[in-house]
Amino acid sequence: MCTSDYSCVSALADKQQNECHMFSSNLDVMTAEKDNGLTYLEHKECNWRKHCCYPQDGTRCLDAAYQDCQDAFEKGERNSGAVYILRPDPNWRLIRAVCQFDHESGWTVIQRRLDGTVNFYRGWNEYVDGFGEINGEYSIVLAAGQRIETFIKQGKGGLEGLYYLTRKNRKLNIYMEAHDGEFRTANYSTFYVDDASDDYRSHIAGYTGDAGDSFTLHNNRKFETYDHKTSHCPVTYQGFWLN
Incomplete structure (x- = not known):
């Protein structure tokens, strides 16, 4: 064919x-x-x-892999909640992520927490690579599956994938649901991370929403885990940009 x-x-x-x-x-x-x-x-x-x-x-x-979910949206995709294979950079590897579409944009789901079934207290290498289940909880984005992954020598998902994804589209939406079913959102007009040489340092600005701004505090911080840290915080908490 x-x-x-x-x-x-x-x-x-x-x-x-x-x-x-x-x-x-x-x-x-x-x-x-x-x-x-x-x-x-x-x-x-x-x-x-x-x-x-x-x-x-x-x-x-x-179809050929999209650069990100916004690229998928611009090319006509509207299957919100589906898993897409993405290639954020033409010289980099394939990754998998869930895409969410609204009436004007496509959003790449970089992390999803649902019911606590996945342990997020992980080491540096796991956050760099990405971990979890694509149809459940995961962080941050995942490599594109073992059958396809076999054919690709270089690159990872995880924080490295986030670096490539945020080089172009730099808006972040955080959706949260309380135990009583009430929803809150935190939106940021600017969110991107630097590359591995600077430990994926965060850049966060432009908060709007009704959830409260607890993320801007972690602007300009390197990503840390319990085995890759500059403070005691990641020993107590999961991997994050910690201030």
């Missing part, structure tokens, strides 16, 4: 899932997992950004 897509330069066919993933940049291939039915496809036509061709076996094709 062939399809025209000028953003597609490579594809990954997964016969177990009967689907094909199209990507807007070349995957950094390690070894094909033949036992898992994975086939990596990269054609001259794709590299010329003309079209991508897939096996004539009925495999269906998914």
Whole structure:
């Protein structure tokens, strides 16, 4: 099956899932997992950004990865609450995140807490990589699944993914629900983090909302965990930008 897509330069066919993933940049291939039915496809036509061709076996094709959920919104996606595969930077890896859409924007869910089933008292490496369950609680964003992840040598999810995600779109909405079912919001017009060389230092400004502003206090702080810290706070609390 062939399809025209000028953003597609490579594809990954997964016969177990009967689907094909199209990507807007070349995957950094390690070894094909033949036992898992994975086939990596990269054609001259794709590299010329003309079209991508897939096996004539009925495999269906998914759209190329979006940069973030705002990019997905601008390209017509409206399936709020669904899991999307994103590539925040063309030279970086794939990540998974839940997208929420309203009437004017797409929001990438970078952390979700629901019922306390996931332990957030984690070490530095786990926060850098990302952890949790994509359909449950997770932080911050997750790598794009083991079957696809096998084909990508570099990059992570987690804080590293947050760095790439916030280089372009820098608004943050925090939604909270109280035990009595009442909702509160904290919105920030500016939120982004620096790269790993500065421990993902936070930049937070422009609060509006009805939840109270308890986040701006942590502006211009490095991310800390119990095993990567400059104070005693992350020993007592979970990983965060702590002041």
